[in-house]
Amino acid sequence: MPVVHGPGVVERGVPGGRSRQPRPCRRRAGEPAVVSMAVDPPTLDAFRRKDPDAVRALYRDYGRLVYAVAHRVLGVDPWCEEAYAVLVGSALARGDRTTARRLLAHCIEALTDLGVTPSDATRQLERRI
Numbered sequence: 001m002p003v004v005h006g007p008g009v010v011e012r013g014v015p016g017g018r019s020r021q022p023r024p025c026r027r028r029a030g031e032p033a034v035v036s037m038a039v040d041p042p043t044l045d046a047f048r049r050k051d052p053d054a055v056r057a058l059y060r061d062y063g064r065l066v067y068a069v070a071h072r073v074l075g076v077d078p079w080c081e082e083a084y085a086v087l088v089g090s091a092l093a094r095g096d097r098t099t100a101r102r103l104l105a106h107c108i109e110a111l112t113d114l115g116v117t118p119s120d121a122t123r124q125l126e127r128r129i
Contacts, residue, residue, distance in 0.1 A: 063090070079110050081122050088125055100129050 046054035070086040084107035091100035
C-alpha cells in the first residue's frame with residue numbers, strides 16, 4: 001500500500017551518524033489528513049454558553065478522538081514519536097504510569113531497532129515519568 005506524508009513532523013536521527021532531520025509522520029494514501037468530529041447543535045450551543053456539562057462532554061469526546069487517531073497513526077507509522085507522546089500523555093492524565101512507561105519503552109525500542117535516536121521531546125517525556 002502506498003504511503004504519503006501527513007501533517008505532523010517528527011525529528012528523526014539518520015542511521016550512519018548523519019545529522020537529525022525533521023520527518024513527517026506517514027499516513028496511507030487516501031486517508032484524510034484531518035479528522036472532524038460531529039457535534040449536535042444543542043450541545044454546541046451549550047458549549048458556546050460555557051455550560052460546564054457540555055464543555056466536559058466535548059472535552060471527553062475530543063480526547064477519545066485524539067486517542068483513536070494516535071493508535072491509527074501507529075498502525076501506519078510505528079515510529080511516530082508524536083503519536084506515542086499523545087498516548088503517553090493520555091495515560092499520565094489518567095494516572096496510569098505503568099501504561100505510560102510501557103508505551104514509552106515500546107517507542108524507544110522501536111526507534112532504537114531502526115537505528116534512530118529518540119528526539120529530545122521523547123527524552124523529556126521519559127524523565128517526566
